[in-house]
Amino acid sequence: MKYWVIYPVMISDAAVLTRVPKVGPKAYKYFKGISLLDECPSQDEMTMNYDDDYPEGIKLYDILSNIRDLIVANSKVKECLDGLGVANVEYIPISLLNHKKELVSQDYFILNPLCCENIIDMDKSEYRMDPLDEGQIASIDNMVVDFEQVAESAKFFRASKKKDSFFITDDVKQAFEAAEITGYKLFEAEGWDGLDI
Template sequence: MSFRKLNTKGDINNLDLCYLDDFVEGIKIQSWRVGTGVRVGELYPEDAKILMRPENPGVQLSSLLGNSERMLIASRDFKEAIEKLCANLDIEYLPFTLYDHHKRPYSRDYCIINPIGTFDCLDLKASNIVWDTEKPDNILRIEEPVLDREKTRAAPQLFRLHQSPHTYVVGLELAKEMQQRKLTNVFWTRLRFSDEL
C-alpha cells in the first residue's frame, strides 16, 4: 500500500509543452468547483473550450496538460487508466476543445477529471502544516502531507486530500497503470506514512 501526490503543473521547465492558465471559457468563475471536488454538472457548456495563452507559447501535447488552475487535465489514454481502476468512484469527466494561440481548434482529445468529494487520511500531527494564527483550526497550507496508515486502508486509487482538496493522490495500482501506458508529463511525489517517520 503506497500513495503518490500528483503534480498538476507538469514539467514547467519544458517550454515546448502546452501549459494552460485558464479554465473553460464562459464559466471561469466556476473553476473553484474542479479545484475542490464539487460537481460542475449542468453549468458545464456543451461546446466547452480552453484557449492557450501567448505567454505560454508551448504547443506540444502530453498525457497530462500542466496548468496553473490545479486541474487534472488528461488525455484519452490517461482517462482510460482512471476509468479502468476507478470505475466505482464518483468522478466527473468534462470534455473540452483545446484552442491554439490563434484561436483555432487544436485538440479534442482531453478532458478535465473532477473526482467528487475528498478522502480524510492525513495524520495531522505528523504532517507539516501551516495553521492560521487567528483561526487555529484553519489550515493555510500543507507543506508536507503525511498519511495515517489506518485511515488509508479504504482509500480509492484516486482521491483528493480532505484538508487540501486541490491535492490529487493516486494509489500504487493506478500509478503502475500509468507507467505501463507510458503516460507523459506525469510527475508525483511518494507520500510517507506517519509510522515511517
C-alpha cells in the same frame, strides 16, 4: 500501499493552458470536490487556451500543464482510470484552442475527483491552515499519511483537508507507467513538503 501526489509537469515544448473555461463553474469550484457537470455547457463552449506566455509550447502530452494545477488529461488517461475501476471522478470535456484561438483537440477533460479522504494525519503532519477557507490547509511542510483513514476503494482522490491536492495509489502509478502516460510528476505522499518541485 503507497500514495502519491500527482501534478502536471511543465515541459519546454508542451502546451501550457491558461485559466479555466470562461463559461461554466467558477474557478474556485474546481477545488471543492463537488459535482460540476450540471454547470457545464457544451464541450464547444468549454474552451481552454494555450498560454501566450509560452509561445513555443504546442505539443500535447497526455496530462497538460495549466496555471491552476488542475488535472487536464486526455482519453488515454481516462481509459487507464476506467480500466482500474476508478469511480467518483467526473470527466468534464473541454476544447483546446491554440495561440491563434484555433481548435486543436476535443480529446481532453478536466478531471474532477469527487472522493475526499482523510489521508493527512492532522496530529502528526506539519501544516498551516487557510484563514480564508475554513477547514482547509493552506500549506504543508511535512505530510504524515493516516493510512487507516483512506478507503481501500480510493484510487484517485483529494485530501479532505487539502482539496486542491490530488492523490493516486500505487496501482494507478503502475498503470500510468505501463501505458506510458506523459506530462505528470509524482511525489510520495508520506513526507511530502507541499511543493511541486
